[in-house]
Amino acid sequence: DAGVTQSPTHLIKTRGQQVTLRCSPxxxxxxxxxxQQALGQGPQFxxxxxxxxxxxxxxxxxxxxxxxxxxxxxxxNVNALLLGDSxxxxxxxxxxxxxxxxxxxxxxxxxxx
Amino acid sequence: xxxxxEDPQALSxxxxxxxTMNCSYKTSINNLQWYRQNSGRGLVHLILIRSxxxxxxxxxxxxxxxxxxxxxxxxITASRAAxxxxxxxxxxxxxxxxxxxxxxxxxxxxxx
Numbered sequence: 001d002a003g004v005t006q007s008p009t010h011l012i013k014t015r016g017q018q019v020t021l022r023c024s025p026x027x028x029x030x031x032x033x034x035x036q037q038a039l040g041q042g043p044q045f046x047x048x049x050x051x052x053x054x055x056x057x058x059x060x061x062x063x064x065x066x067x068x069x070x071x072x073x074x075x076x077n078v079n080a081l082l083l084g085d086s087x088x089x090x091x092x093x094x095x096x097x098x099x100x101x102x103x104x105x106x107x108x109x110x111x112x113x
Numbered sequence: 114x115x116x117x118x119e120d121p122q123a124l125s126x127x128x129x130x131x132x133t134m135n136c137s138y139k140t141s142i143n144n145l146q147w148y149r150q151n152s153g154r155g156l157v158h159l160i161l162i163r164s165x166x167x168x169x170x171x172x173x174x175x176x177x178x179x180x181x182x183x184x185x186x187x188x189i190t191a192s193r194a195a196x197x198x199x200x201x202x203x204x205x206x207x208x209x210x211x212x213x214x215x216x217x218x219x220x221x222x223x224x225x
Contacts, residue, residue, distance in 0.1 A: 031211075045214065097211055104148075107155055
């Protein structure tokens with residue numbers, strides 16, 4: 001049983017560019033959340049997708065957007081990249097929207113230069 | 114913003130010793146979870162304790178929750194070098210859906 005898979009593992013982008021990160025949830029999970037983790041900090045919630053709709057959103061600008069597909073996989077898009085967007089981006093899936101444990105992928109390390 | 118803080122920020126112990134980490138949070142919660150992170154990669158879920166529970170065990174882990182003090186502790190007994198990692202507490206806030214709000218983390222180093 002594959003866990004949560006994210007791609008790519010590492011990415012280098014230039015300021016102003018756009019980036020798309022991808023996540024496949026654990027089998028049987030239908031809810032996907034995205035987190036941003038800056039160096040030395042705890043992860044910060046970006047948004048959550050369920051039934052192909054954004055259900056919750058953290059304190060992130062509109063440059064951060066996402067999508068969930070019918071197979072429950074998800075994408076995180078960031079436009080107009082800033083140096084401060086450099087971080088580890090983590091995807092987490094859970095089997096429903098109840099308060100259960102989340103399973104995390106290994107993350108995508110994004111470096112903006 | 115972070116929900117709370119963890120204490121200590123860093124902890125260094127010898128193999129075989131016990132490690133205790135504390136987490137404080139600010140608002141009413143549905144549950145509190147502890148995660149481990151190795152070398153800045155993915156987080157691994159360790160244990161979940163609900164707001165109506167006071168103590169929970171899983172293997173060498175013991176978690177306590179004091180909702181009156183808005184605090185939790187994670188005890189790792191008989192630590193091993195493989196326990197070296199960063200440990201985060203995360204809360205599911207009452208009325209906040211099921212998003213996780215993480216603390217600042219404790220870096221644990223277990224030396225041989």
